[in-house]
Amino acid sequence: MSANVPIVRQVSWPAIIIIILVWGLFIATAVFFLQKHGYFIGVVLFILITILLQQAIPKSHNKGMKAIKQKDFKTALAYFKQSADYFTRYNWVDKYRALTLLSASKMCYREMALCNIAFCYVQTMEAEKAKALYEQILKEYPDNGIAYYALNSINTFSNKAD
Known part of the structure; x- marks a missing residue:
């Protein structure tokens, strides 16, 4: 007996709000320190850290x-x-x-x-x-x-x- 993958993740809306706040913190920090390209660097850094955490820990x-x-x-x-x-x-x-x-x-x-x-x-x-x-x-x-x-x-x- 074989079936498809059993888990489809449901979303936690409070977690999404927390993640958006963390994302905003990354961008604000990068803009503060790197003014000209801060927004872009903040977004890229957030994405890289997200990928790293979600691959390394679980x-x-x-x-x-x-x-x-x-x-x-x-x-x-x-x-x-x-x-x-x-x-x-x-x-x-x-x-x-x-x-x-x-x-x-x-x-x-x-x-x-x-x-x-x-x-x-x-x-x-x-x-x-x-x-x-x-x-x-x-x-x-x-x-x-x-x-x-x-x-x-x-x-x-x-x-x-x-």
Whole structure:
């Protein structure tokens, strides 16, 4: 059983406002110090730092997404476990992701990693592990629609098999 990539990020509007303020701070600082080309340099610097942060910090998550797109679910599973561990250990990075990662994602990276681990379990025919993990996700993140609908699907299919 194979499906498309499981996570499409929803946007957090407060995070977008924070990111716009950070962007404005970059531009204002660059204009103050480099007057003539400050605006351009501020924008370029902001973009470069955004790319650097979003590639360097959630490295395991990005590798997991790449593996999942290649339908290499066992490799993706290992990367998402690393990602979940990282964002569990450094939960402040995830909590303040609008500043630390310049990310406007509504769903935190740990939550995404757990959903992707469960998705990989489904793809590798480990439905019981997926079911248990989706239940855990709903305990920690009760508004997680992905876990809710995936768990309903698993329960529906397991009831039909009985």
